[in-house]
Amino acid sequence: PPWVPWWKNAAIYQIYPASYKDSNGDGVGDIQGIISRLDYIKSLGVDAIWVCPFYDSPQHDMGYDVADYESVYPPYGTVADVEALIAGCHARGLRVLFDLVINHTSYLHTWFKESRASNNSPKRDWYIWRPAKYDKAGTRHPPNNWRSCFGGSAWEWDESTQEYYLHLFCKEQPDLNWENSATRAAIYESAMEFWLRKGLDGFRIDTVNMYSKAPGLPDAPLTNSQTPWQDASTLYCNGPRMHEYLREMSEVLERYGAMTVGELPNTSALADVLSYVTAKERQLNMIFQFDIVNVGMGLDPRYDAIPRDWTVHDIRQAVQRVQAITNGTDGWSTAFLENHDTARAISRFGCDETSELWEQSGKMLAMFVASLSGTLYVYQGQEIGMVNAPVTWPISEYKDVESQNYYNQVQQETGGDPLALSRAKAAIQHLGRDHGRLPMQWNGTPNAGFTEEGVATWMSVHDDYEKINVERQTFNSDSLLSFWKAIVGIRKKHPRVFAHGVFAPLEGDNESVLAYEKVSTEQRLVAVFNFTKEKQALDLVTRLGLKKPVTLAKNYADEPVDVLRPFEGRLYLMSHYLS
Ligand code: ISL
Numbered sequence: 302p303p304w305v306p307w308w309k310n311a312a313i314y315q316i317y318p319a320s321y322k323d324s325n326g327d328g329v330g331d332i333q334g335i336i337s338r339l340d341y342i343k344s345l346g347v348d349a350i351w352v353c354p355f356y357d358s359p360q361h362d363m364g365y366d367v368a369d370y371e372s373v374y375p376p377y378g379t380v381a382d383v384e385a386l387i388a389g390c391h392a393r394g395l396r397v398l399f400d401l402v403i404n405h406t407s408y409l410h411t412w413f414k415e416s417r418a419s420n421n422s423p424k425r426d427w428y429i430w431r432p433a434k435y436d437k438a439g440t441r442h443p444p445n446n447w448r449s450c451f452g453g454s455a456w457e458w459d460e461s462t463q464e465y466y467l468h469l470f471c472k473e474q475p476d477l478n479w480e481n482s483a484t485r486a487a488i489y490e491s492a493m494e495f496w497l498r499k500g501l502d503g504f505r506i507d508t509v510n511m512y513s514k515a516p517g518l519p520d521a522p523l524t525n526s527q528t529p530w531q532d533a534s535t536l537y538c539n540g541p542r543m544h545e546y547l548r549e550m551s552e553v554l555e556r557y558g559a560m561t562v563g564e565l566p567n568t569s570a571l572a573d574v575l576s577y578v579t580a581k582e583r584q585l586n587m588i589f590q591f592d593i594v595n596v597g598m599g600l601d602p603r604y605d606a607i608p609r610d611w612t613v614h615d616i617r618q619a620v621q622r623v624q625a626i627t628n629g630t631d632g633w634s635t636a637f638l639e640n641h642d643t644a645r646a647i648s649r650f651g652c653d654e655t656s657e658l659w660e661q662s663g664k665m666l667a668m669f670v671a672s673l674s675g676t677l678y679v680y681q682g683q684e685i686g687m688v689n690a691p692v693t694w695p696i697s698e699y700k701d702v703e704s705q706n707y708y709n710q711v712q713q714e715t716g717g718d719p720l721a722l723s724r725a726k727a728a729i730q731h732l733g734r735d736h737g738r739l740p741m742q743w744n745g746t747p748n749a750g751f752t753e754e755g756v757a758t759w760m761s762v763h764d765d766y767e768k769i770n771v772e773r774q775t776f777n778s779d780s781l782l783s784f785w786k787a788i789v790g791i792r793k794k795h796p797r798v799f800a801h802g803v804f805a806p807l808e809g810d811n812e813s814v815l816a817y818e819k820v821s822t823e824q825r826l827v828a829v830f831n832f833t834k835e836k837q838a839l840d841l842v843t844r845l846g847l848k849k850p851v852t853l854a855k856n857y858a859d860e861p862v863d864v865l866r867p868f869e870g871r872l873y874l875m876s877h878y879l880s
Contacts (some may be wrong), residue, residue, distance in 0.1 A: 323752035448530035509563030513540030664871035
């Protein structure tokens with residue numbers, strides 16, 4: 302077989318430092334906490350971890366606002382702790398990826414402080430400064446109508462130097478000016494090589510397609526007449542110099558043999574996606590596409606979380622789009638259902654813990670994501686079926702800047718209209734980014750073993766920790782956790798059809814059952830999933846052509862061939878030699 306780089310057949314476990322494990326009783330997770338759980342992580346059968354930002358930061362966006370790339374946020378630990386984490390992983394045969402956040406820094410980074418200090422500061426041009434526009438009445442306006450991803454204008458006025466700076470995210474996250482080659486060199490040295498020299502294996506790259514903006518920063522088209530601030534993603538994503546920057550960056554990465562997975566928002570055309578991830582382009586090893594996790598998200602221009610009804614058809618189309626990236630191309634991609642920006646998959650696509658279908662749907666979703674081509678990513682807590690925060694919790698339990706800004710904005714714009722507010726709250730309860738950030742549930746003691754009993758945690762521990770926790774599921778061979786370990790192992794055993802197989806949908810117009818095949822030169826994998834709470838009839842033998850199948854995985858004890866029960870899923874493997 303041709304040589305396959307380690308990351309293609311890999312399963313990668315994502316860790317959110319604030320919420321994984323607190324080792325020193327301050328209610329916030331930390332690096333030593335992660336180190337204390339490396340044997341557990343290894344036991345999942347994964348090959349690598351991706352650790353979300355732990356760099357020093359004022360935490361306006363949970364560390365995606367970096368104040369110093371070369372030091373660690375003190376509540377998380379020290380650089381020495383991070384070195385120990387790398388060593389601890391390598392000693393167990395786990396590789397390590399860190400998060401690389403270089404579209405913007407924190408406003409407290411010394412680069413920005415110097416840039417802001419005066420209009421002729423040597424670092425003025427390291428960020429994106431522009432003069433105000435004035436209307437006939439002499440009123441000051443931002444340079445263009447771009448909307449920030451977290452709401453409001455993407456520009457912030459600086460009183461002392463009388464100019465605006467650009468921030469695509471919150472105002473405490475000024476965008477770096479990638480057009481300046483000295484800025485780029487400093488980014489490579491400080492954010493990348495500092496850690497690569499310590500033996501890091503690769504990066505998850507934040508917002509990787511936003512560094513090059515449309516020349517002249519023109520106004521975005523008017524798509525929402527209710528606000529002056531318009532969605533400008535087509536103007537700040539995939540700009541003209543993007544590929545030049547990534548080629549320059551990959552020269553640094555290749556010196557260390559480091560792999561990359563880039564987050565690629567707002568890029569749907571397959572040709573555009575492939576321009577980032579084909580081997581021949583040498584840009585990124587793989588990307589995160591959001592088609593699947595965006596199913597059921599609304600199109601509210603202020604906030605994309607207003608829920609929308611979805612059917613299996615939406616999932617099928619999304620899967621088809623992401624699988625096209627690897628189908629017969631030399632490109633590569635990823636398979637995932639959760640990350641730190643999503644709500645919990647079981648709460649969105651399955652049944653929550655109050656239902657007896659909680660475990661069933663969790664197992665079905667595990668089979669689903671693990672059977673897709675590309676590199677598999679599992680988010681902390683997904684392996685035990687953690688669910689969204691309880692709906693009884695007040696809005697004050699939600700800490701994320703995106704949730705807070707959204708709720709506050711609705712409050713201001715509607716003068717606190719109760720109906721509008723309850724709608725906003727419902728949206729956050731279903732799709733807010735906070736849900737994946739609740740403390741990891743390790744055991745059934747108060748605080749769930751995340752930290753000592755009685756300690757106030759930075760986000761509240763979920764009420765259901767006695768039911769859903771690692772300890773309870775570890776020694777139960779029927780548990781979701783055991784199922785996840787098994788499914789990761791099965792995928793590992795048949796990488797050609799699981800990670801590399803060519804995807805094709807079956808039963809293309811079924812609104813309840815998602816069925817597809819994955820084909821390699823030797824094997825055919827058939828997957829069937831009932832995404833509803835009702836029984837669905839399905840003739841597996843004649844319609845799906847199951848000949849002498851081996852059942853690789855299932856979430857009900859028996860296997861009738863003509864029906865799928867609520868949230869039932871199965872994976873069948875066939876050898877071409879036998880058909
Ligand atoms: O553009 C968006 C919303 O308008 C999103 O798709 C956005 O691109 C995405 O949320 C980017 O996320 C990443 O960068 C953010 C950070 O808050 C997230 O946690 C991170 O995953 C800013 O650094």
